[in-house]
Amino acid sequence: MTETADKTADTRTRIDALVGELVDNGDLDSLVHLARLVGAAQDALTDDMVGRLAGIAGDGLDMLDRVNRSGVIRALPAIAAMVDNGDLERITHLARLLGSAEDALTDDMIGRLAGLAADGLALADRVTRSPAVPHLLALLERDGVLDTLATLLEGLGAARAELRSAPPSSGGLGEMLRVARDPQTLDALRLMTGLASQLRK
Numbered sequence: 001m002t003e004t005a006d007k008t009a010d011t012r013t014r015i016d017a018l019v020g021e022l023v024d025n026g027d028l029d030s031l032v033h034l035a036r037l038v039g040a041a042q043d044a045l046t047d048d049m050v051g052r053l054a055g056i057a058g059d060g061l062d063m064l065d066r067v068n069r070s071g072v073i074r075a076l077p078a079i080a081a082m083v084d085n086g087d088l089e090r091i092t093h094l095a096r097l098l099g100s101a102e103d104a105l106t107d108d109m110i111g112r113l114a115g116l117a118a119d120g121l122a123l124a125d126r127v128t129r130s131p132a133v134p135h136l137l138a139l140l141e142r143d144g145v146l147d148t149l150a151t152l153l154e155g156l157g158a159a160r161a162e163l164r165s166a167p168p169s170s171g172g173l174g175e176m177l178r179v180a181r182d183p184q185t186l187d188a189l190r191l192m193t194g195l196a197s198q199l200r201k
Helices: 002-025 027-044 047-070 072-085 087-104 107-129 132-140 145-165 173-181 183-200
Strands: none
Touching: 002 027, 072 087, 132 145, 173 183
C-alpha cells in the first residue's frame, strides 16, 4: 500500500509540475481556446454538414486514387518542362484563341465553311479520279519541264508588260512587211510550227 501511495503522490507531483509549466508559458490558455474552438465547431456541425464533409473527403480520396491509377504522375516532369519553356502558356493562349473563334462563328458562317469544305473535297475527288492527273504529274517530274513552264510564264508576263508600254501599231502593209522582216518573227513562227506539229502527234 505504501508503494502505491508513493507512486500516486509522485504522479500527482508530475501532473502539478506539468500544469504549472503549461500555466507559466501560456500553453494552458492555448489548449483551453483550442478546446472551446473544437466544441463550438462540434456544436455548429449538423448531421447533414458532417455527411457532406464525409462525402467531400470520400470524393477527394477517390479522385486521388484515380489520378494515381491514370499515370498522371509520370506526366508531371513533362508538364514542368512545358511550364519552364513557356509551351504551356502558349497552349493556353491557343485554346483561348480557338474559344474566341468558336464564339465568333455564327451558324451561317459555319454553314458556309462546311459547304466550302464539301466543295473542296468534291473537287479533290474529281481531280484524283481524272486519268489526266497522273499523266500531268509524271510530266511535271521530267527534267526541264518545270523550267520550261516557268520560262513560258515569265515570257508571257514580260510580253504583256512590253505590249502595254509600246505605242499602238500604225497598221497597214508597211507595218506588216516590217514585222515580217524581223528575225524574231521567223523564230516565233518556227516555234508555233513546231508546237502545232507536236500537238498533231
